[in-house]
Amino acid sequence: MKKRLISLAVLLSFAMSMTSVITACNGTEPSVDDTTPSGGDVTSTPATETDSKFEPDDLPANLNFDGETINVLYRDDVVKSFYVEEQTGDIVDDAVYNANRAVEDRLNIKFNVTTKAGTANADRSTYMNAITTSVMAGDNAYDLTAVMTFNMPTLIQQGVFIDLNEVQYLNFDKPWWVQDLTDLASINGKLYFASGDITLELTQRIFCMLFNKNLAETLGTEDIYALVKDGKWTLDKATELAVAAYADLNGDSKMDPEDRYGLVITDYNHISGFEGSLGLQETTQDADGIHHIDFGGERVITAFQKLVSMISDNDGIYYQIKSDADSNETHQIYYNMFKGGRLLITTTEFHQISSVYRDMNDDYGVIPYPMLDEEQGGYYTLARNVYSSFTIPKTCEKLDAVGAAMEALASENYRTTSQTYFETALKVKYSYDDETSQMYDIIKGGLTFNFGFTFNAVTNYFSSLIVNTLVKKEANWASVYASNKDAAENSLQKFYSDVMALED
Numbered sequence: 001m002k003k004r005l006i007s008l009a010v011l012l013s014f015a016m017s018m019t020s021v022i023t024a025c026n027g028t029e030p031s032v033d034d035t036t037p038s039g040g041d042v043t044s045t046p047a048t049e050t051d052s053k054f055e056p057d058d059l060p061a062n063l064n065f066d067g068e069t070i071n072v073l074y075r076d077d078v079v080k081s082f083y084v085e086e087q088t089g090d091i092v093d094d095a096v097y098n099a100n101r102a103v104e105d106r107l108n109i110k111f112n113v114t115t116k117a118g119t120a121n122a123d124r125s126t127y128m129n130a131i132t133t134s135v136m137a138g139d140n141a142y143d144l145t146a147v148m149t150f151n152m153p154t155l156i157q158q159g160v161f162i163d164l165n166e167v168q169y170l171n172f173d174k175p176w177w178v179q180d181l182t183d184l185a186s187i188n189g190k191l192y193f194a195s196g197d198i199t200l201e202l203t204q205r206i207f208c209m210l211f212n213k214n215l216a217e218t219l220g221t222e223d224i225y226a227l228v229k230d231g232k233w234t235l236d237k238a239t240e241l242a243v244a245a246y247a248d249l250n251g252d253s254k255m256d257p258e259d260r261y262g263l264v265i266t267d268y269n270h271i272s273g274f275e276g277s278l279g280l281q282e283t284t285q286d287a288d289g290i291h292h293i294d295f296g297g298e299r300v301i302t303a304f305q306k307l308v309s310m311i312s313d314n315d316g317i318y319y320q321i322k323s324d325a326d327s328n329e330t331h332q333i334y335y336n337m338f339k340g341g342r343l344l345i346t347t348t349e350f351h352q353i354s355s356v357y358r359d360m361n362d363d364y365g366v367i368p369y370p371m372l373d374e375e376q377g378g379y380y381t382l383a384r385n386v387y388s389s390f391t392i393p394k395t396c397e398k399l400d401a402v403g404a405a406m407e408a409l410a411s412e413n414y415r416t417t418s419q420t421y422f423e424t425a426l427k428v429k430y431s432y433d434d435e436t437s438q439m440y441d442i443i444k445g446g447l448t449f450n451f452g453f454t455f456n457a458v459t460n461y462f463s464s465l466i467v468n469t470l471v472k473k474e475a476n477w478a479s480v481y482a483s484n485k486d487a488a489e490n491s492l493q494k495f496y497s498d499v500m501a502l503e504d
Contacts, residue, residue: 054414054415055174055175056411057171057174057407057408057411058169058171058174059169059404059407059408059411063106063107063404064107064108065107065108065109065400065401065404066108067108067109067110068108068109068110068398068401069109069110069111069112070109070110070111070112070143070144070398070401070402070405071112071114071140071141071142071143071144072111072112072113072114072142072143072144072145072146073113073114073115073116073130073131073141073142073144073145073146074113074114074115074146074388075115075116075117075118075119075127075146075148075388076115076116076117076118077117077119078119078201078388079113079115080093080096081096081199081200081201081204081388082096082113082146082198082199082200082201082388083096083100083111083113084096084097084100085097085113091420091424091425091429092200092417092420092421092425095416095417095420095421096200096417098416098417099409099412099413099416099417100409102412102416103405103408103409103412106408107401107404107405107408109401109404109405111405114141114142116130118148119148119325119386120325120326121323121325121326124148124151127147127148127151128147128151128154128155131145131147131155131160131393132155132158132160134393134395135160135393135394135395138395139395140395140396140397142393142396143392143393143396143398143401143402144390144391144392144396144402144405144406145390145391145392145393146199146388146389146390147193147388147389147390147391148385148386148387148388149193149195149385149386149387149388149389149454150385150386150454150456150457151457152185152192152193152389152391152454153454153455153456153457153458153495154457154458155391156187156192156193156499157458157495157498157499159394159499159502160393160394161192161193161391161392161393161394162192162392162393162394162396162399163190163191163192164191164192164193164194164391164392165189165190165191167392167399167402167403167406168399168400168403168404169400169403169404169406169407170194170403170406170407171407172191172194174407174410174411175414176196176197176198176410176411176413176414177194177195177196177197177198177410178194178195178196178202178449180448180449181194181195181196181389181449181454182194184449184451184454185389185454186289187496187499187500188289188496188499188500188503190503192391193389193390193391194389194390195387195388195389195390196410196414197410197411197413197414197417197418198390198406198409198410198413199387199388199390199413200413200417200418200421201387201388202383202387203350203383203418203421203422203444204349204350204351204387204421205349205350205351205383205384205385205386205387206349206350206381206382206383206384206443206444206447207270207272207273207276207277207347207348207349207369207381207382207383207384208347208348208349208350208366208367208368208369208381208443209345209346209347209348209366209367209368209369210338210345210346210348210353210357210364210365210366210367211224211344211345211346211364211365211367212338212341212343212344212345212362212363212364213362213363213364213365213432214341214362214363215245215260215341215342215343215344215362216344216365219244219245219344221241221244221245221344222241224241224365224367225365225367225435225439228367228368228379228439228442229438231371231374231377232374233367233368233370233371233379234370234371234372234373234374234376235278235306235307235310235370235371235372235373236306236373237370238263238310238345238370239263239309239310239314239317241262241263241344241345242261242262242263242314242316242317242344242345243262243314243315243316243317244262245260245261245262245316245344245345246259246260246261246262246314246315246316246317247259247260249342255315255316255318257333257334257337259316259342260316260342260343260344261316261317261318261337261342261343261344262314262316262317262343262344262345263316263317263318263343263344263345263346264317264318264319264320264334264337264338264343264345264346264347265311265318265319265320265347266320266331266334266335266346266347266348267320267322267323267324267331267347268319268320268321268322268323268467268471269323269324269325269384269467270320270347270348270349270384271319271467271470271471272382272384272453272463272466272467273347273369273381273382273384274303274307274369275382275450275453275463275466276369276380276381276382276448276450276453277368277369277370277371277372277379277380277381278299278303278371278372278376278380279299279371279372279376279380280295280299280300280303280450281294281295281450281451281452282294282295282450282451282452282453282459282462282463282466283295283451283452283492290493290496291451291452291455291492292489292492293452293459293462293485293488293489293492295452295462295466295481295485296477296478296481296482296485299372300477300481301477301478302372303372304469304470304475304477305475306372307470308470308473308474308475309475311470311473312473318334319471320334321471325386334346335356335357338357338360338364339357339359339360339361339362341362347369349384350426353366353426353430354425354426354429354430358430363432364432365432365435365436365439366431366436366439366440366443367439367443368380368381368439368442368443368446369381378446379442379443379446380446380447380448381443381446381447381448382447382448382449382450382453383447385453385454385456390406422440422444426440427440427441450463455492455495458491458492458494458495459488459491459492459495460484460487460488460490460491460492462484462488465480465484465488
């Protein structure tokens with residue numbers, strides 16, 4: 001892969017000129033500076049002494065918790081996005097490591113991280129049960145728990161977490177916490193989970209697309225970057241380019257992975273990325289802040305018709321009906337198609353760029369999911385709802401120390417680790433040119449949050465119904481919606497009732 005090269009000296013010289021990876025989620029335009037911390041040694045520095053480009057935290061300068069151990073539960077396959085025990089030489093790993101040590105030194109605490117399997121579908125219940133069992137037993141095994149956001153509503157309903165708004169030292173108005181998510185997650189004025197710069201996972205799970213630059217040049221494909229920048233990257237345009245790219249290479253008169261494809265949605269979950277990119281929301285809020293299922297409007301109907309037409313009426317466009325939470329064996333077929341120059345456009349997530357495609361020889365471009373039409377006026381995206389959000393079990397006896405640790409680590413990452421990952425690993429190491437770097441900013445700057453997508457588990461899996469309807473190529477969403485709205489609404493209102501009953 002012919003990535004851009006930049007010297008460590010250059011990176012160091014620009015280390016403190018970046019803005020936060022999460023800032024765009026709070027309504028501020030993202031920076032396009034290619035700047036980064038080096039991932040070198042980090043010392044514990046009071047927030048008041050940090051560079052003026054970064055907002056300082058409000059933690060008292062003399063906080064000292066006398067070596068208190070903060071016991072954290074985290075999923076084993078993604079723990080390095082939050083905690084690294086030893087330096088590895090990888091710039092992102094080392095940035096995480098340095099942030100961990102800086103916070104431990106600053107507060108005189110020690111992180112003790114327990115990992116368990118919890119990402120694969122088969123492991124999720126076991127992971128959640130570890131939390132509920134600990135709370136019910138009162139054994140104080142965990143002071144802080146990182147939970148897959150998809151599973152969070154189920155645990156909230158069981159009443160095992162405290163209201164984070166009541167925890168000293170946490171300030172959710174700060175840019176290292178995602179305001180849109182905390183607003184969405186608040187129930188009757190209480191907040192049971194939050195996420196942001198405290199982990200890299202939220203950014204790593206942002207949906208995007210890649211296109212094979214070499215293949216695009218060979219085919220004479222229209223300039224895709226220009227389409228994005230000119231506001232012309234739409235579903236219709238994506239379909240047009242994908243159809244034009246298809247070729248029956250093996251001559252068997254049927255579409256199969258030995259052919260050349262135009263567009264592949266490489267994971268079942270990536271279909272949800274279109275819900276974000278088309279500007280759709282599954283719910284609306286009433287005057288009391290209660291969400292209600294509301295997904296039957298004209299724009300929704302139009303979007304369904306276009307999506308179903310795109311995936312069912314055109315050769316060269318394929319969607320994967322399996323999730324990598326179960327197996328990625330079939331996914332590898334389409335990864336290899338893209339890397340081998342037989343696929344023009346593929347869906348992906350930020351974290352796969354530095355893993356699945358890191359050894360790719362062809363040049364590729366990074367682009368947002370397409371808009372519904374040019375009138376939409378902006379590009380939006382979702383983060384796949386498997387990123388970790390953070391909660392404190394209601395049995396925790398170290399609330400001050402845990403609150404300070406959460407705030408300090410999120411603040412430290414905001415200034416260092418998030419910058420290393422986004423500004424260096426993605427925008428330099430895994431970019432070919434300045435245009436690619438600009439695309440990362442466009443995509444991240446359009447990150448939105450969807451209540452129905454986040455709270456899928458307590459809406460009778462309404463968000464999953466949307467994806468399944470598309471997969472079945474059912475264009476008559478109005479009929480499907482009419483048949484399923486009441487069940488989804490009843491499930492959601494039961495969730496609210498259960499949670500509010502816990503508060504009485």
